[in-house]
Amino acid sequence: MEEQDAKRIAGYAAVDEFVKNNQVVGIGAGSTVPFCVERIKQRVDEEGLSLVCIPSGYQAKQLILDHGLILSDLSQHPDIDVAIDGADEIDKDLNLIKGGGGCQLQEKILASCAKLLIIVADFHKESQNLGEYWKRGVPVEVIPMAVVPVMNKVKKLGGNPVIRFGVMKAGPVVTDNGNLVVDVDFGIIQNPNELNEQLTRIPGVVETGLFIGMADKVFIGQADGGLHTIV
Numbered sequence: 001m002e003e004q005d006a007k008r009i010a011g012y013a014a015v016d017e018f019v020k021n022n023q024v025v026g027i028g029a030g031s032t033v034p035f036c037v038e039r040i041k042q043r044v045d046e047e048g049l050s051l052v053c054i055p056s057g058y059q060a061k062q063l064i065l066d067h068g069l070i071l072s073d074l075s076q077h078p079d080i081d082v083a084i085d086g087a088d089e090i091d092k093d094l095n096l097i098k099g100g101g102g103c104q105l106q107e108k109i110l111a112s113c114a115k116l117l118i119i120v121a122d123f124h125k126e127s128q129n130l131g132e133y134w135k136r137g138v139p140v141e142v143i144p145m146a147v148v149p150v151m152n153k154v155k156k157l158g159g160n161p162v163i164r165f166g167v168m169k170a171g172p173v174v175t176d177n178g179n180l181v182v183d184v185d186f187g188i189i190q191n192p193n194e195l196n197e198q199l200t201r202i203p204g205v206v207e208t209g210l211f212i213g214m215a216d217k218v219f220i221g222q223a224d225g226g227l228h229t230i231v
């Protein structure tokens with residue numbers, strides 16, 4: 001129960017500090033973000049907030065609709081006031097590993113359109129260096145026809161790439177964009193910026209789950225019910 005409470009604490013605190021009337025709000029993916037959407041709905045009902053929400057993918061879109069919030073998109077609202085999202089791991093410099101849910105491309109697009117990127121997480125996610133906690137590798141979104149040459153090039157960078165396969169689905173996970181996800185274990189990542197540059201230069205790589213210098217503030221719910229924030 002500790003983890004769920006920590007997620008709720010982080011999500012509620014982030015929404016209370018950053019979500020305001022007449023905003024365009026980007027909604028990320030994962031199991032922490034639902035607490036943010038829950039709190040947004042409460043505040044819309046209690047305070048009469050008027051705002052529109054831009055989803056990072058299927059899960060976020062469904063969350064927005066299920067909570068009766070106003071759904072929009074980047075075509076209508078290309079400038080986002082605040083994007084709120086989760087993270088699989090956060091390092092001492094607020095660099096992130098994201099993409100545990102396979103939405104890294106849309107999430108990074110939302111983040112790039114937002115004045116502020118606010119991250120919400122539970123106490124497991126805070127590390128000195130990426131790779132200390134998150135052992136499932138850096139998610140890399142890859143054009144399907146390029147997956148083998150990309151994996152070969154990633155191995156030359158010292159990574160151990162594995163194509164992400166679905167659960168209850170025969171075959172690989174296919175992203176909302178029709179691409180595959182290759183999870184690459186690089187061990188402890190001392191220079192995530194350099195690694196991200198190297199990965200994104202590989203033809204066939206669409207996007208990585210390395211969010212470098214993008215987070216403006218991180219809310220981390222603690223096991224003891226407390227809250228830790230980092231800017």
Ligand code: DER
Binds near residue numbers: 097098099100107
């Ligand atoms: O897939 C993603 O990028 C999610 O935001 C993920 O990083 C966080 O998932 P969680 O909130 O379930 O830990």
